[in-house]
Amino acid sequence: MPLTKEQIAQRISKEVKNGFTVNLGIGIPTLVANYITPEQNVFLQSENGLLGIGPFPTKDKVDADLINAGKQTVTSTAGASYFSSADSFAMIRGGHIDLSVLGAMQVDENGDIANWMIPNKMIKGMGGAMDLVAGSKNVIVAMQHTDRKGNPKILKKCNLPLTGLNCIHKIVSDLAVMSITSKGIVVEEIIEGMSFEELQNVTEAKLTASKDIKAI
Numbered sequence: 001m002p003l004t005k006e007q008i009a010q011r012i013s014k015e016v017k018n019g020f021t022v023n024l025g026i027g028i029p030t031l032v033a034n035y036i037t038p039e040q041n042v043f044l045q046s047e048n049g050l051l052g053i054g055p056f057p058t059k060d061k062v063d064a065d066l067i068n069a070g071k072q073t074v075t076s077t078a079g080a081s082y083f084s085s086a087d088s089f090a091m092i093r094g095g096h097i098d099l100s101v102l103g104a105m106q107v108d109e110n111g112d113i114a115n116w117m118i119p120n121k122m123i124k125g126m127g128g129a130m131d132l133v134a135g136s137k138n139v140i141v142a143m144q145h146t147d148r149k150g151n152p153k154i155l156k157k158c159n160l161p162l163t164g165l166n167c168i169h170k171i172v173s174d175l176a177v178m179s180i181t182s183k184g185i186v187v188e189e190i191i192e193g194m195s196f197e198e199l200q201n202v203t204e205a206k207l208t209a210s211k212d213i214k215a216i
Contacts, residue, residue: 002174002191003216008142010035011216012101012172015140016042020098021051021091023132025115026070028142029101030056033074043077045097047128049088052080069127092128092135100136102129104143106158109205111168111180113141114160126163133164145173145202152204154178154185175199177216184208189216 003011009031016022016036023045024030034055036042044053047069054075057063061075068074091097104115113133117123133139147153154171171178176199177189186208190199192215200207 001193002145004174006031006034008172008174011177012140012142015138015170015172016040016099018042021045021096023047023092023097023100023128023136024053024068025100025102025129025132025142026127027103029103030068030070030072032101032142043079045088045091046074047085047088047092047131049083049085050074050076050080051083051091052077054080089128089131092131095135095137097132097136099138099140100132101140101142102132104141104153106153106155106160107141107143107168107171108155108158109180109184110157111166112158113139113163113168114158115163117161119161129163133167138169139167140170140172141168143171143173145175150202152202155204156206175202178207186210187213189214191216 005028008028012032013035018041021043024032033044043051045051046053054077057073057075062073066074104113106114116126116129168180175191176187179186179188185205188210196209
């Protein structure tokens with residue numbers, strides 16, 4: 001059975017290492033915050049100027065003035081700090097973000113990503129995505145493997161306007177965990193009950209199975 005959005009986020013939380021500074025994009029990525037433990041000693045950063053985001057608040061702890069870059073109310077952890085957007089982007093562009101987790105409309109076998117606009121559709125703005133894919137040390141994409149019509153979203157070549165080139169390191173979809181390597185996309189984990197051939201059939205990009213491929 002495909003992973004739920006929460007299960008995708010939970011799997012990505014295992015990629016967050018002790019001491020990391022992490023930026024979480026809008027959508028599935030923000031759910032990752034709910035699975036990061038205090039023992040991981042992680043600081044979550046938001047482009048609007050907050051370092052030290054905690055889990056989403058319960059109803060009795062909602063503070064309307066405390067929001068992330070996606071305008072969602074959040075909590076802050078002990079030791080959190082607040083600063084300007086200019087300082088926040090300086091942190092990103094200066095290479096101080098260890099990991100960014102982003103959603104995507106398309107990703108291709110070169111590690112290119114398209115996640116900000118569909119031509120002739122309403123555009124709410126780019127946000128910090130271009131800076132994050134260019135400035136982060138590692139970038140993981142959290143996404144559904146296919147679109148609502150069942151069309152592949154992991155392609156040989158993206159055909160939507162690009163956010164960044166050759167910048168994605170790993171994809172965690174509802175069907176598999178895949179690394180982008182110099183030799184293409186390598187499948188490291190796959191959901192139980194799905195064969196590698198079935199995964200390839202819903203993926204336009206050529207996949208390679210890791211020697212150690214295992215169930216998610």
